[in-house]
Amino acid sequence: MIAPRRFAIAFACIALLSGCSQLEGMATRYRAERMVWDAQRRETQLRIGKQAPDSMTLLRIRAEYQKPRQTFRPPFIEGQGWRVEKLRRDIARQVGKSELTASRIALLARRPDLALESARWVTTIADADTGLQRESDLATVMALRALHRYDEAVGIMRGMLDRYPPLAPRSLDQEDAILGVPDGIIELRADMGDSEKVAEERAYAAAYYRKILAQHPPPLLEAQVRSRLSRTLLEMGDANAAFEEVGTLRKLAQRTPALRSLEPELLFTEARIRGTQKDYKVALAMYDNLVRTHPASSFAARSLLDGAIIAERMGDTAGAVARYRALLARPNIDPGIGAVASYRLAMVKDQMGNWDEAKQILESIPTKYPKSRAGVEAPFAIAEHYDRSRQPDAAKAALLKAVDTYRSMIGFDTVSSYAAVYRWNILRAYTALQRWQDALATVDLMAEKDRGAPIVVEALFEGARIARATGDKARSNLYLQRILFEYPSSPRAAVVRKVLEADARKTPKP
Amino acid sequence: MGDFRSARAGIAEAWRDFRWLEYRPFLWMTLAELLFLFLASNLTTPWGMAGAGWILRTVGEPAVHYPASFLYLVSAFARVESVLFALAGSFLIPLSLARIQAPMIGIPPKGPETVRRAWRAYPVTLAGYILNVALLIAWEYLLGVGPRRWIAASLPAGLNGELLIWGLGMLVAFAIAAVFLYVPIRAVEGSKFGDALWGGIREGLGAFGPTLFLVLVFAWPAMLLLAPLQIAPRLIVSRVRPELTAILLSLVAVANSFVNYFIFAAASRLHWLMRDPKP
Numbered sequence: 033m034i035a036p037r038r039f040a041i042a043f044a045c046i047a048l049l050s051g052c053s054q055l056e057g058m059a060t061r062y063r064a065e066r067m068v069w070d071a072q073r074r075e076t077q078l079r080i081g082k083q084a085p086d087s088m089t090l091l092r093i094r095a096e097y098q099k100p101r102q103t104f105r106p107p108f109i110e111g112q113g114w115r116v117e118k119l120r121r122d123i124a125r126q127v128g129k130s131e132l133t134a135s136r137i138a139l140l141a142r143r144p145d146l147a148l149e150s151a152r153w154v155t156t157i158a159d160a161d162t163g164l165q166r167e168s169d170l171a172t173v174m175a176l177r178a179l180h181r182y183d184e185a186v187g188i189m190r191g192m193l194d195r196y197p198p199l200a201p202r203s204l205d206q207e208d209a210i211l212g213v214p215d216g217i218i219e220l221r222a223d224m225g226d227s228e229k230v231a232e233e234r235a236y237a238a239a240y241y242r243k244i245l246a247q248h249p250p251p252l253l254e255a256q257v258r259s260r261l262s263r264t265l266l267e268m269g270d271a272n273a274a275f276e277e278v279g280t281l282r283k284l285a286q287r288t289p290a291l292r293s294l295e296p297e298l299l300f301t302e303a304r305i306r307g308t309q310k311d312y313k314v315a316l317a318m319y320d321n322l323v324r325t326h327p328a329s330s331f332a333a334r335s336l337l338d339g340a341i342i343a344e345r346m347g348d349t350a351g352a353v354a355r356y357r358a359l360l361a362r363p364n365i366d367p368g369i370g371a372v373a374s375y376r377l378a379m380v381k382d383q384m385g386n387w388d389e390a391k392q393i394l395e396s397i398p399t400k401y402p403k404s405r406a407g408v409e410a411p412f413a414i415a416e417h418y419d420r421s422r423q424p425d426a427a428k429a430a431l432l433k434a435v436d437t438y439r440s441m442i443g444f445d446t447v448s449s450y451a452a453v454y455r456w457n458i459l460r461a462y463t464a465l466q467r468w469q470d471a472l473a474t475v476d477l478m479a480e481k482d483r484g485a486p487i488v489v490e491a492l493f494e495g496a497r498i499a500r501a502t503g504d505k506a507r508s509n510l511y512l513q514r515i516l517f518e519y520p521s522s523p524r525a526a527v528v529r530k531v532l533e534a535d536a537r538k539t540p541k542p
Numbered sequence: 543m544g545d546f547r548s549a550r551a552g553i554a555e556a557w558r559d560f561r562w563l564e565y566r567p568f569l570w571m572t573l574a575e576l577l578f579l580f581l582a583s584n585l586t587t588p589w590g591m592a593g594a595g596w597i598l599r600t601v602g603e604p605a606v607h608y609p610a611s612f613l614y615l616v617s618a619f620a621r622v623e624s625v626l627f628a629l630a631g632s633f634l635i636p637l638s639l640a641r642i643q644a645p646m647i648g649i650p651p652k653g654p655e656t657v658r659r660a661w662r663a664y665p666v667t668l669a670g671y672i673l674n675v676a677l678l679i680a681w682e683y684l685l686g687v688g689p690r691r692w693i694a695a696s697l698p699a700g701l702n703g704e705l706l707i708w709g710l711g712m713l714v715a716f717a718i719a720a721v722f723l724y725v726p727i728r729a730v731e732g733s734k735f736g737d738a739l740w741g742g743i744r745e746g747l748g749a750f751g752p753t754l755f756l757v758l759v760f761a762w763p764a765m766l767l768l769a770p771l772q773i774a775p776r777l778i779v780s781r782v783r784p785e786l787t788a789i790l791l792s793l794v795a796v797a798n799s800f801v802n803y804f805i806f807a808a809a810s811r812l813h814w815l816m817r818d819p820k821p
Contacts, residue, residue, distance in 0.1 A: 055588040055591045055592050055595070056588045058585075058588075058591045058595060058606060059585060059586055059587050059588045059590065059591045061607070062585045062586050062591070062606065062607065062608050062611070063586045065607055065608035065609075066586065066608040066609070069608055069609055069784075
């Protein structure tokens with residue numbers, strides 16, 4: 033009879049202990065973890081045999097990842113004390129991360145509205161968990177980009193810069209992702225083709241980097257920030273300030289052993305500054321020296337590109353071609369650099385009279401580097417060559433082919449910020465082909481699908497011009513009114529207002 | 543050869559004469575193990591966390607998270623089993639042995655004398671078990687610094703190497719267990735502490751071959767169940783289902799209780815046959 037009594041006592045203890053909020057919290061955390069694991073398992077099952085799952089499947093996967101949110105409601109567990117608080121944070125992290133996965137999948141399913149809702153919900157439960165807050169902010173930015181709400185996306189990214197001070201890395205290989213946000217903003221504005229805003233964001237980025245430097249960060253973080261600042265200053269055209277920053281960075285690298293690996297970057301920036309100052313010979317020698325002394329560095333590839341561009345400017349086409357070829361022959365080349373090198377190599381080859389090779393290179397760019405300015409411009413460059421060489425039929429065929437290329441590029445990634453640029457180029461192609469109805473249909477498509485993107489203002493303006501030229505004044509006015517209503521702060525708004533006012537004056541009153 | 547013949551006779555007799563009363567002490571330990579596994583499989587509840595969480599945590603903090611809890615369950619179960627065998631087993635194993643021996647010495651298997659004999663054997667059984675575990679830990683260490691490295695270096699990485707290392711580890715563990723098998727048997731007979739402990743070890747070494755033989759004859763089915771859990775626990779957790787670990791461990795626990803009973807019953811008979819050899 034002893035054993036059953038002991039078991040009863042043990043059970044009583046367990047029952048008593050199980051009332052503790054810590055145990056309740058641990059059990060809840062465990063349930064959340066199991067639910068996330070089940071969702072991952074279900075995702076694997078649903079993806080089997082589907083290389084690119086359809087939206088329906090993706091939304092089913094999303095529903096699995098949303099289960100934790102539907103099951104566990106904030107504040108997740110009752111009780112107080114640091115242990116309970118820690119458990120609460122753990123549970124919030126589990127539920128939040130699952131919901132962020134749901135957000136990412138909603139984006140893939142082309143439902144940015146759902147993605148945004150999920151990301152914003154995670155922000156509400158993140159509380160003091162900075163990591164989760166950062167992830168939810170990033171997810172919000174992604175969703176807003178997909179919804180073409182670029183200004184809001186930039187607003188959140190700027191907010192992130194204020195909220196999350198960058199962390200000092202342990203080595204130069206690591207970098208806090210927050211330091212990449214200013215460049216992300218600039219890239220977003222550049223993708224939208226808004227050069228005025230790009231300049232504004234560069235100035236904002238420089239001010240942000242300077243603010244961090246004023247707080248005297250540890251050497252590794254200081255080096256990373258100074259490096260970004262010098263690059264931004266150079267892009268802003270302020271070579272002297274950039275040179276000053278590189279000088280400070282060099283001094284810092286000399287007195288900090290952990291920064292010795294910065295040498296290629298320093299050499300590259302110095303060469304670039306020389307190039308900006310039009311001291312081409314010295315710049316070219318510096319680039320060549322970098323390629324020779326640090327061939328494995330990523331800056332060697334960039335030196336080859338910049339060296340080739342300088343060689344072009346100096347009229348040394350053979351030198352330029354040799355450098356472009358050396359760059360394109362490197363393994364794992366950065367697509368951003370590869371796209372520019374390919375495009376420029378094609379242009380040089382065209383100038384040298386080797387159109388066949390140039391055409392071949394241009395045709396390969398959209399497939400190799402779809403998300404690049406060179407990928408967008410390459411199909412048009414072919415048509416422009418035929419235009420220049422007075423071959424109207426070939427130019428027409430090239431434009432039709434360009435339309436097909438842009439359509440297939442949109443098909444690859446419909447939510448890409450490049451989709452608006454591809455459609456804009458389709459509009460350009462139809463305009464050049466004088467296929468007015470197709471051009472106007474593209475304007476309508478852009479007004480719907482790319483709403484919010486600055487390039488839509490250009491499309492609507494172009495649509496208004498075409499409609500007016502073809503005698504459809506009502507449609508033309510509709511486009512212009514849309515600019516006023518939907519993009520009142522765009523640079524075109526003032527001109528549009530004047531045109532509409534002039535029209536209203538001309539219209540006879542009943 | 544004569545000893546092997548006795549071992550075979552002991553195995554056959556133990557198998558044939560299975561008695562529920564003799565087996566019951568092993569069942570108590572199995573029930574405690576199954577209770578632990580049940581609680582560990584219910585960490586989604588506060589009572590599951592209260593009952594098994596603290597034991598799992600002794601293996602590491604990830605052991606109270608999903609699905610890592612099932613990965614650590616094998617180690618935690620081994621710890622529970624060790625503690626149970628040391629504290630409860632030091633009484634329950636001699637109790638079972640006393641019940642097995644009772645008809646041979648003419649006392650009732652359920653009588654107070656049987657229980658007294660079991661309690662008397664407690665200290666020496668515990669000491670023998672602790673020595674056994676200490677040797678096992680030492681062997682685990684030696685396996686890690688020696689054979690495991692040599693095998694890993696000579697065989698390509700994969701299941702074959704893992705299987706060979708595991709087989710070698712188990713064989714030596716059984717050999718160590720075989721040496722200590724006669725300690726509780728002699729203790730139940732009333733031998734004094736030193737005589738039971740060192741005499742038992744001497745007897746185990748003397749009858750090493752036949753004893754190891756009977757251990758292997760009974761233990762292999764449980765080993766088949768244990769093998770996937772010890773060789774590829776990650777595979778079960780990540781590719782199949784984490785909960786399968788608990789199911790397999792429950793089967794191992796049940797199988798082990800019978801295996802242990804039959805091993806002690808057969809060893810007990812072998813001990814008697816070796817002491818009073820028939821012409």
